[in-house]
Amino acid sequence: MPLPKAELHLHIEGTLEPELAFELAARNGVKLPYADTDALREAYRFENLQSFLNLYYELMAVLRTERDFEDLANAYLARAAAQGVRHAEIFFDPQAHIARGVAVGTVVEGLARALDRSEENHGVSTHLILCFLRDESAESALATLDAAKPYLDRIIGVGLDSAEVGHPPVKFREVYESAAALGLRRVAHAGEEGPPEYITEALDILGVERIDHGLRCMESPELVARLARDRVPLTLCPLSNVRLRTVDTLADHPLPAMLDAGLLCTVNSDDPAYFGGYADDNFKAVRETLALTEEQLRELARNSFEASFLEDDEERRARYLAEVENYEF
Numbered sequence: 657m658p659l660p661k662a663e664l665h666l667h668i669e670g671t672l673e674p675e676l677a678f679e680l681a682a683r684n685g686v687k688l689p690y691a692d693t694d695a696l697r698e699a700y701r702f703e704n705l706q707s708f709l710n711l712y713y714e715l716m717a718v719l720r721t722e723r724d725f726e727d728l729a730n731a732y733l734a735r736a737a738a739q740g741v742r743h744a745e746i747f748f749d750p751q752a753h754i755a756r757g758v759a760v761g762t763v764v765e766g767l768a769r770a771l772d773r774s775e776e777n778h779g780v781s782t783h784l785i786l787c788f789l790r791d792e793s794a795e796s797a798l799a800t801l802d803a804a805k806p807y808l809d810r811i812i813g814v815g816l817d818s819a820e821v822g823h824p825p826v827k828f829r830e831v832y833e834s835a836a837a838l839g840l841r842r843v844a845h846a847g848e849e850g851p852p853e854y855i856t857e858a859l860d861i862l863g864v865e866r867i868d869h870g871l872r873c874m875e876s877p878e879l880v881a882r883l884a885r886d887r888v889p890l891t892l893c894p895l896s897n898v899r900l901r902t903v904d905t906l907a908d909h910p911l912p913a914m915l916d917a918g919l920l921c922t923v924n925s926d927d928p929a930y931f932g933g934y935a936d937d938n939f940k941a942v943r944e945t946l947a948l949t950e951e952q953l954r955e956l957a958r959n960s961f962e963a964s965f966l967e968d969d970e971e972r973r974a975r976y977l978a979e980v981e982n983y984e985f
């Protein structure tokens with residue numbers, strides 16, 4: 657039985673496995689420029705974040721109906737449950753769908769069909785986080801938040817993703833202010849490829865509660881001290897970092913140094929269909945390659961529930977945390 661954990665950094669579109677991509681392509685009459693699933697898997701070699709994003713956005717062409725989003729979410733939830741995930745805070749990218757003529761309501765209602773039955777079907781509680789694409793304009797982000805207003809009862813917070821360098825958090829000050837006024841929680845990708853200053857900006861200007869990735873904080877001792885002091889959670893994604901070449905090899909990953917520095921780290925899968933592993937695959941990889949101790953693995957699992965947005969349900973959080981403490985390796 658895998659270690660119980662929460663997954664806090666997971667793009668639902670990044671769980672689209674080649675087999676499901678071809679199934680949905682056939683269902684929707686979409687022609688994919690790959691002969692078969694093997695040819696598609698061959699394309700999963702990335703130089704950097706952008707080369708991954710190009711394929712990630714291209715494959716989304718197969719997602720068209722509520723049922724497609726429901727099937728996508730159910731496939732993820734089944735895999736996550738098998739990997740010990742008890743709670744998932746799931747990102748989605750509405751602008752990537754709106755641009756193809758798929759309304760935000762189709763995306764949210766489709767995902768909600770799976771999420772509403774997730775506890776019953778998979779034993780996984782869920783939240784949804786709407787992400788803005790940082791390489792789109794601030795106006796587009798504002799229009800997207802506006803379009804999502806009818807669905808806000810289904811959405812716990814907002815995030816910021818896509819191509820990082822050249823798109824600093826400050827560009828999204830206004831939309832994050834609007835999100836805060838609507839009572840939404842705030843997170844943002846920062847310090848994946850971008851500099852440590854983007855992490856500081858995300859905290860100071862966007863008011864985020866968690867940093868997604870945050871890897872490059874290690875270049876700034878002052879920032880590390882601040883993140884550790886303020887217990888700012890970092891949602892790390894080790895296998896993603898290797899595939900996108902943010903680190904040279906997994907053995908070079910700074911996770912052990914980050915834990916030693918007192919940072920509140922969590923381990924997540926990011927886009928598991930593309931990066932070679934779901935949540936527990938990431939745990940297993942860091943355990944083996946970085947020689948983490950059982951106590952460090954337990955700390956990562958504990959952190960994942962502490963950093964989650966479960967405080968409206970403290971009893972549930974306490975139950976999950978007890979499972980972590982009682983887990984036998």
Ligand SMILES: Nc1ncnc2[nH]cnc12
Pocket residue numbers: 667670705712817818819845848896926927
């Ligand atoms: N790792 C990542 N970084 C930025 N944007 C993303 N969108 C999906 N995965 C992402």
Ligand SMILES: [Zn+2]
Pocket residue numbers: 665667817845868926
């Ligand atoms: Zn991500």
